[in-house]
Amino acid sequence: MKINFIKIQNGIFNKKYKFEEEFNLIYSKKNSCGKTTLLRMLMYGLGFSIPSTKGISFSQFNIEIEIELKDKLFNLLREDLIVTLRDEKNKEIFILPSDQYKLHRIIFGIENELILKNILGVFYVDQEKGWTLLNRGISIGSNRFNIEEFIRGVSDRECYEEEISLKKIEAKISKYKHMLNMASYQKEIEGLEEKKNKSNKYKDLSTELEVLKVERKPIQEELKRLEKIIKENDSFKNYIENMKLVVSKDGVQIPVNEKTLIGFYDNKEYLIVKRKMIVLKLSNLDRKIESIKQKLEEKGLVSDMTSLIEMFDYEVAKLDISYNQVESIIEGLQKQKLIIREKIRNRTRKNNNKVDEIHKIVYKYSLELGLDEKYVKANKDYIFTNDLKSLSGAVLHKIVFSFKLAYIYLIKSSLGIILPIILDSPSGREVDQNNIKIMLDILVRDFAEHQIIIASIYNYDISNIKLIEIKERVLE
Template sequence: MYLNKISIDYSDAADSGKQEYEFSKKGTLITSRGRNTKGKTSLIRFILWGMGFDVALTSHFHYQNANTEIFLEREDETLKLTRKANILELESANGVERFKLSDNENELLRSVFKKVSGKLLDQILGFFYFDQDGGYKAWNRNYVTQRLSNDRSYKISIESLLAEFEGADYQYYLDQQAAYNKAKSKTKGLQSFLESALVERQTSVSQNVEERITILNDEIAKRQLELENIQSRIQTYSRNLKDFNNLRDLVKKLSLDILINGKVYNVNESNLVENKNLKIRLTETVKYYDSRKKQLSKEIDDLQSDRLELMPQNEVEHDSFFNVPNDYFDLINAVSHSGITISSVETAYDEINQKQKSSKDEFMNMVKKGRAYDEIWNNIVDFASITGLSDQINIHKNRLLDDRLGESGAQRALTVMVYRLGVLKFIQDKYDFTLPLILDSPASSEMDENNLSLVLSAVKTMLPDNQLIVATNQNSDFAFDKEISIERGVLQTLVDEG
């Protein structure tokens, strides 16, 4: 399959225009001649959006004002995809099908990628598209790119891929693991209650308990102070992020003019350069502090719960747990005489934990014995040998199921690409089809020109039949058949200030 051309028709109060782009069956370079923020990523997003994926257009555009027409070549058949806002029509040899997006995304993808198993379609984007904002870092269980309509982002799950290739029920495995976790949690809760019920109630707290309460009070105070500081930081960074996001509206309202070398220039949305790296840092900082806030709140709750258990009985306000205080003591008395012991509960917990581990081991052994596990890794090793990663990636240690990759910077980006391209080759060989390979701004992940040349050489060697579309201003040794120059925006409507 390859992308033949795309027509973009966009109109709103800020910008409007029509533009058509054609692509080579082999290699197409999208460049802005060294000038960033000129429309390369916008074109890539219009392509994916026009194919029916639930991705956001770049910040300058809103999907409700966008119309696209895409022609895909699939074997001996031409597919025409016409999208207007959230409605897409697919015209093929079977007639015309109409889809409402994102509700019918999976149905659309089954019609477009008809050779691919339906359970793989949620992940298919992650193996032919590398997003500039994080796509070169995403590996197993990581997000490839954010969906437009909800939080269920496009992500990669190697376990589910291998399960599908081997005919295993991955969802059943996940449900089974979740059930074990729930049983373990409930058993732990019962154990805690038993410990509370079977301990002799004291009228006063012993010296050791007093010392323990003092320690808990100190730990609670430390975390509460840190929590206050974090809440203050969240407010600051959230306010900065909000100001950043509202900057364009503010510029539009103020209608500013600036004087440079005797000439007056109007500052507006079209010539305002957005610092994407700053926005990403602000967003990730807010996410980090939100996560830390939740973690601290849980730690404080746990510490307070521990302290409550150590307090003398007459200091415990059981009314907060039961409508009538006597209910609590009646329950304590019943459990104390039930014959259930702490050791029996601990034994039950250990048995559940062992069954969960056995279930996981059984599943992992099954997927590792399948041919996909070894063949995908062999593909990755072949890519690694071409890109100079043989020292880290070799045939003797299969790291396919690793959650995290140890590499960082440009080395990580190169490693992630090698892994995902190895999976792509296996999928294509298994289902006997090809996908257009789309790389957006590899320099955003610290990938230098030398590494980019290595990747493109590996693609040419290992995936010779794949269409390659690369959006970058970097130079490389790869000979592209076609070059698309975008210097005035994807609609060619930006004013050239150079």
């Protein structure tokens, strides 16, 4: 896969960045010019859920990208959550995020959903999270990477039934833990009988109060409607009188006003009487409402947070929950969970040459970068390590780089897909320029078939490099 260009549009603003087939360096002499923004917009344009950078909302831009996959050209246009994909013959619309995998199957040429689920963490390293992501965790935003899923994908070892069972068990455990917390809370509640009596009194008065409030609302609305009609009638009367209209009947001139308009006066009197009746009804309701509120205050049952807590305590106390029974159920579910996880683990690792392949590559490049077995163990289970705390910034940086190369290589050897390698700020985290040179030499030497896009404030000395310089900002 090769990225030919990205075109960014917002109104009359239009900026296009072209990429070469081999080595591309997005360069600026200082930080905060937009190198990260450009790379993230590139990932966003490819259909990933990517967080915007400060001051720039990606959803406000139309992003067009042309990619090349096995001599076939694709044009993607992303407009917020809509991606339009065109090739030489066809046009297809995708709605994100629901159609993300469907889109990525086409543009990456990969069918396996486990690989697509983890693909961003394979070829893209973000400056914030990417250089600390070894084998599990967040690559950027909501995008995650999991080495076990990735290996099952490339080795075509699916565990759908086990994964579904695992999710169901985890959901049950979560619910039972909430139940266990409730059982623990029951033990803390004291004086439940007193709470029961108090809450019952509160319930009776509170229910009566709510009924009166519900009854009052339509009456209040009717009063507002009447007052509006009366006001409009008065305005109409004043308007007619100000016009000084006169009608003539049998030679007698009759002024047009409130008294001569047939039915106007009677209608006005009817509305006024009806308004008085509604006001009286509202007044009676308000007295009842105020009386109940006063009773609540006198009995110490004011509708505040304390009373709600007391009611909650009473309701919890009525639940029949056995702490020991729930604890026992959780323990049993945890054992089932471990058994299923062990099945998935064995399915992933046992007699899997892809595990050996990743380990050999990681071990090879780690040694070349100056790391020995103190940091990278010789046994193949090392690639599943959870021990990241012992790794310093520079050491972790180099190991992450080795892991990424292994993932990229495995996609190529297993599927024949040559992914681009996109690195944001590889010179960070205390890595000296000598180690950066070794990293770049490895890329030039062993990954010449791959398109490489790097963003950095350093202008690396590499032959035939395409320099994309950002002087002030990416959207200049």
